[in-house]
Amino acid sequence: MRKHIAILLIGVLFSVGVVGCASKDVATTNTNQSTTNSGKTAEELLVEKYEEPVKVKVVLGYRDPENPDTPDSVTPETQTAVKLLKEELNIELEYSWIVNSDQYSQKFGAELAAGNLPDIMMLSMEQFEDLQSQGGLGDLTEAYEQYRTDDIDAIINYDGQVLDTCRKDGKLYGLYNGTYQGQVTSQIYYDMNKLKELGIEEVSDLPTTIAEFEALCDKLMALDLDGNGKVGDPVLPAAKGMNSGLADFGAFFQAYETALGGWYDDGNGNLISSHTQENMKKALTKLNEWYDKGYFAKDFAAQDVYAANAPIVSDIVAGKYAIIPGSWWIPNWPLNDNKKNDPDADWVVGPTLTVDGAAPTILVPRISSGTIVAVSKDFKNPEALFKMMNWSLNYEAKIANPEYKENMTPEQKLEADSYVYTWLPYRVYAPMSLIDNYNFISEADKVGKTEITAEEAPANSEFWGAWNAYLQMKNGSTDPVVWGLYTSRVSPNGGVAQMYELYSKSEKWINEVYVTTPTMIKKQGELDKYETTTFLSMVMGETPISDFDKFVAQWEQLGGSEIQAEVNEWYKNK
Incomplete structure (x- = not known):
């Protein structure tokens, strides 16, 4: 029998409430058509509205929205995700407590010591190991098998093995959200x-x-x-x-x-x-x-x-x-x-x-830095995590689509600007998005392609910004904001290109x-x-x-x- 070192994790708390991403990856299509015992596909289950309200307790280390157009009147409790998750899925997000990000670790630690866990939470590896070893986390194995799609796997298991870091004795206790190793x-x-x-x-x-x-x-x-x-x-x-x-x-x-x-x-x-x-x-x-x-x-x-x-x-x-x-x-x-x-x-x-x-x-x-999304052992609806992630994937896909953005009504723009992903207890960032976008635009550039459909595009919200920067630079733009986006992400001699080449060709x-x-x-x-x-x-x-x-x-x-x-x-x- 193998000996395993005891990973005893106490006291050290990572302020996951303040962790953000440079981009939020989104999906427009799901290709995994596996069926469940109910006879429904994962895609059908993910958008199926609960008959009775499902209350989900969450907590937040607050920081201001990244979008400068987010109205000052919008709060975590009134943001678009809270409103639409209720309307479309009958999921009711309830913030048990909200503190400034610099107070998050202390507050989370005190609540943890008192036995007060939220239903869905983002954890550091240390917190994950600690809570799982103490029996505080719920088993996600069955929910994952029924509700997983290729687009969700592109976020939590992008290399086919990173999800194994969240398995214990064959059971899945968390969903890993990391970054591309070359970064x-x-x-x-x-x-x-x-x-x-x-x-x-x-x-x-x-x-x-x-x-x-x-x-x-x-x-x-x-x-x-x-x-x-x-x-x-x-x-x-x-x-x-x-x-x-x-x-x-x-x-x-x-x-x-x-x-x-x-x-x-x-x-x-x-x-x-x-x-x-x-x-x-x-x-x-x-x-x-x-x-x-x-x-x-x-x-x-x-x-x-x-x-x-x-x-x-x-x-x-x-x-x-x-x-x-x-x-x-x-x-x-x-x-x-x-x-x-x-x-x-x-x-x-x-x-x-x-x-x-x-x-x-x-x-x-070996495993890129990131956070783990987990659920409490007392949470009765672990599948709600996947439904919420899928909702964000599709909503972010919709509001990032240039055709939708161009034809937004004032009400739709207000709704989109009131969506604040950093106030949610999960992330939908696919680690390979930078590379996928760079490769797609590089191939398009080789054949002189300047028009694409939403179905052709890589399924992430950052893509359209990169694509637009590419088109503007191709048309001679001198805007420094456009230049910055293009040079960091799209240029064949830019940041992502050089990072990707170095990582791909180097001994490691x-x-x-x-x-x-x-x-x-x-x-x-x-x-x-x-x-x-x-x-x-x-x-x-x-x-x-x-x-x-x-x-x-x-x-x-x-x-x-x-x-x-x-x-x-x-x-x-x-």
Whole structure:
């Protein structure tokens, strides 16, 4: 009999009430026509209205709607989903409590301790493991088999195996909602207009190695990029979030074949931590050299790119940099805001940086980060979760359709603007939507296709925005908002394209760990703080790089060795 490590999860609560998505994927067709014992297909069951009202208790960590057109008068209790779920399915959403997002964890923990679980909830992996082990979650196995469709599977089981993370002893206790694994990769963006002065005219002239990149930064240090009358200002934006997706070190760690916080197989069946290996020391050594050269602001470790009115973002928007490290999405923010200020800005994605010219091996997750939607063991209608998800899929498909949007009545527009998906206890985001949209539009572009029907289009709400951006750019649009959407998602040389190519063609180390062990519960927070503080200190030269081995030893003593033993036991027996 296999031994299984006990995953005891207590106290650590993730504020799932504030988790959102960049896009919400929707379906227009369901192809799974399996029938149930009632003789009805899943498609028929999903839209079948309950004869008697089904009350569903939910909770919410409140944040403002993403849609600026959502009326101020709309509340979670009066939004469109609440109204139409009642009218069309006889499902009554009842918010047991609503708090500001920053108070969600504390409130959820207190209610959990008191035994008050909502009927449907979004959980972190830690919360899921905890509640399931305590018998607090309902079995979704039968409901899934009766109500699943291909479109629902594209959300919760997009790779055919991610749903297994929510199975215990053959029973299904949750629905996983993650992201595409390639989205963890990093990129570097260059303003070609600013680089003309250095004789760089084409993307092919951009650096491919760390040495070439450093030579370019040296040249930029001699230019007055922001027109303030002096040279020698920082040429790389950086912040305390070393892997934050904007102005971070992800692309440089990637070049040195390392990353923060991963556990991969050493080739002998043993998991090792990525951030304690020699490659991380090499990356930190180079970053320290760049700091000493003045590439980064002296106080960069005090900067937070996501803080309100963040100065570093203001500097990017103001055009103080010709190079911005970041993720696939940054053309959509903040580079689009820079183009509003400077229409001549010509941002492109550069080649993936390497140390020696050979493509780096990248570290990607086995299971992408995300949340798990689950139901309470006391909830009598678990199938309602699937009916609600399917309703959102179809409603979002309808309001995203350009023909529908063009012919909306004022009442229909008000209804659509009053739909706030972040106020619902589930998500309908399909992880492959970015790739599906990019591939579809690329193929259409090859044959010059500019008109499609709703039936032809990929079934996700973000598609039509991407398609419209493609058509507008094809017609010569200079709108920076259109440019940002196009460059991040559609351009053959844009964010998604480069991310997809890197992920598809690279050798990979797999971050195998997607569980939380007992020692992680107790000590991971302290370990993460120690790692971040030490690495930032090493970059700034306050802690000598020669102390890296001391860091590893201390990390092990603080709990790293215990965690490594636990994840390896789990890995070998899972």
